[in-house]
Every structure is written in C-alpha cells, then in structure tokens.
Amino acid sequence: MDKKIKLLLLDDEPIVVERVKSSLEMSGYYIDSFISSKDAMDKLKEEKYDVLITDLKMSNPDGMEVLKFAKQIQPDIKAIVITGFATNQTAQNAREIGAVEFIAKPFKLSQLKKILGVIAGVEDK
Numbered sequence: 001m002d003k004k005i006k007l008l009l010l011d012d013e014p015i016v017v018e019r020v021k022s023s024l025e026m027s028g029y030y031i032d033s034f035i036s037s038k039d040a041m042d043k044l045k046e047e048k049y050d051v052l053i054t055d056l057k058m059s060n061p062d063g064m065e066v067l068k069f070a071k072q073i074q075p076d077i078k079a080i081v082i083t084g085f086a087t088n089q090t091a092q093n094a095r096e097i098g099a100v101e102f103i104a105k106p107f108k109l110s111q112l113k114k115i116l117g118v119i120a121g122v123e124d125k
Contacts, residue, residue, distance in 0.1 A: 005120045009033040010040040011055040023109045037061050056083035071098040078119045
C-alpha cells in the first residue's frame with residue numbers, strides 16, 4: 001500500500017476492536033481504535049480519517065449518531081457500519097446517512113479487508 005489509509009475503528013466490544021485492529025494493521029492500515037463513542041467523536045474533531053468503521057448498537061451515542069457526526073465534520077470520510085443487529089431498515093438508514101457498506105456480525109476479516117480495498121482504492125493483502 002503506497003499511501004497509508006487512516007481508519008477510525010469504533011466498537012463497544014474490546015475483543016472485536018482488538019481482532020480487527022491487529023488484522024488491519026498487519027495489512028498496512030493506520031488505525032485509531034475506540035470502545036467509547038464519545039472518545040471516538042472527540043478524535044474525529046481533531047484528526048482527519050479516510051475511513052470510519054463503526055458498530056451500531058452502543059450506548060450514548062449509538063453508531064448512527066457517530067456516523068451522522070462523522071459525515072457532518074468530515075464529509076469525505078468513507079463509512080462502514082458493522083452490527084450484530086442487521087436489518088434491511090437499519091442498513092437503509094445507515095446508507096441514507098452516508099455509509100458505503102453495512103456488514104452483519106459475525107463477519108470474516110477477509111470480507112472487511114476486501115471492502116476496504118475497494119473503497120480505499122487499494123488491493124487487499
């Protein structure tokens with residue numbers, strides 16, 4: 001990967017964050033990861049990201065609110081929503097707000113890497 005793609009990863013499950021972060025870092029992505037929505041939103045105010053990966057079902061605020069916030073302050077950010085509570089309606093809502101992809105948990109890391117490769121314009125490793 002020529003340009004290091006910068007991602008913000010947010011999930012309230014530490015095991016998901018650890019698993020995704022370590023795998024994507026090995027593929028050459030730069031990742032700031034969070035288990036707190038508020039902390040992630042504070043970081044979005046400070047730094048520019050190429051991609052946001054966020055869970056949906058979290059407390060105060062939830063992933064939809066984080067997505068809305070991210071798209072307001074960083075309109076060019078590409079957003080991927082991951083959730084264990086996937087429905088057609090939540091997928092549609094996320095896309096209307098600006099998500100480019102919606103992935104149901106559990107998912108394979110290879111699936112996420114393939115999607116990232118497409119939206120970031122780089123080949124999967």
